[in-house]
Amino acid sequence: MQLADVVTIGQYVPGDSVLHRMDPRVKLILNTLLIVLLFFVQKVTGYLFFLAILLALVTTSHISLRYLWRGLKPILFLIAFTFIVQLLFPAEGQPLWQWWIFRITDLGIWKACFMSLRLALLVFVTTLLTLVTSPIDLTDALDRLFSFLKVLRIPVHEIAMMMTIALRFIPTLLEETDKIIKAQISRGAPLDRGNLFRRMRGFVSVLIPLFVSAFRRADELAQAMEARCYRGGEGRTRLKEMRLSSEDLWATALALLFCAGTLAFNWMPYRWL
Numbered sequence: 001m002q003l004a005d006v007v008t009i010g011q012y013v014p015g016d017s018v019l020h021r022m023d024p025r026v027k028l029i030l031n032t033l034l035i036v037l038l039f040f041v042q043k044v045t046g047y048l049f050f051l052a053i054l055l056a057l058v059t060t061s062h063i064s065l066r067y068l069w070r071g072l073k074p075i076l077f078l079i080a081f082t083f084i085v086q087l088l089f090p091a092e093g094q095p096l097w098q099w100w101i102f103r104i105t106d107l108g109i110w111k112a113c114f115m116s117l118r119l120a121l122l123v124f125v126t127t128l129l130t131l132v133t134s135p136i137d138l139t140d141a142l143d144r145l146f147s148f149l150k151v152l153r154i155p156v157h158e159i160a161m162m163m164t165i166a167l168r169f170i171p172t173l174l175e176e177t178d179k180i181i182k183a184q185i186s187r188g189a190p191l192d193r194g195n196l197f198r199r200m201r202g203f204v205s206v207l208i209p210l211f212v213s214a215f216r217r218a219d220e221l222a223q224a225m226e227a228r229c230y231r232g233g234e235g236r237t238r239l240k241e242m243r244l245s246s247e248d249l250w251a252t253a254l255a256l257l258f259c260a261g262t263l264a265f266n267w268m269p270y271r272w273l
Contacts, residue, residue, distance in 0.1 A: 011171050012134050018247060019061040019132040024141035026248045030255045031129045037259050038118050038125075045265040047117060053258045054124060061132050068127060072120055079116045086112035130167065139164040144242060158232055169217070176213050180206050 014020075019027070034053075041047055058065055072079075089101075090108025097104040130138075142160035149156050185191050190202045 011131060013063055013067075013131045014134075015062055015132065017060055017062045017132070018251070019057065019128075021245075021247060022132075022251055023242055023244055023248045024133050024137040025145055025242060026244070026252060027129060027133055028138075028141050028145060030252065031125060033255065033259060034125050035122060037262060038121055041118075041262060042114070043265075046262055047114070049258075049262045049265040050121065053262065054121070054128075057128060061128065063128070063131055068124065068131075072123060075119070075123055079119055082119055083112045083116040086115050135164045135168040138167070140242065155232065165221070172217070173210070173214060177206065177210055180209050180213075 034050075038050070041050055055065075058068060087104060087108055090103065090105045090111065092105070092107055094106045095103050096106060096109075133141075139157075139160050142163065143157045146154075146156045146160070181191055184202070184205050189205050190198050191206070193199075
């Protein structure tokens, strides 16, 4: 399995679901709303309701849950590291076990679980957005939403274009990395054998050609944009104008209702829930 098949963030899966047809501006706003909502959820009931919302969104998008799960595999180490740090260095709680500077408390266990789950859900929500929204739509949505900053002479379109290109090239660079690793292993590079330090030294032979390839792709992209007379957002017209539909309004109303429900479940008067 290639690295590009494992990392799903930045990839777009074409489809005709409700989420695919929604206005990208609405999707960006609702995605930001869900991310902010995650930081207010502190109880099990709130997380369960939030998970129910995500499962409903995944079902609506017609994207396999297994495909989305593959996007979490590359950050499992970070999630595990977050869990261990929160578990062994709690700020408060009744001590259950202690040795030297490490201790485990009852509240530390709950906080470790919540922080790890929150990190996984953040990646999950962001990945779902990129899977149902094309890079061009993301650029146009960012350009429209932050167009008021143009009054301050901030190049909104150029910034949005750079962010979208960087997101779009994540799968491309991962695929290139996979090809370089296989090529170096076939030439005898110690990338799949030996101790950890030997493998880390071997990855130097991967980083150098990867950087060369990335700069070459950036130069080719810049030449292609100049050949097509790209001059930024000034005077730019759009083939497809964004207009809010009834589906967008219904989706916004349902999202606000779900957020209110999540907060209501989160504020239920139960100490441990």
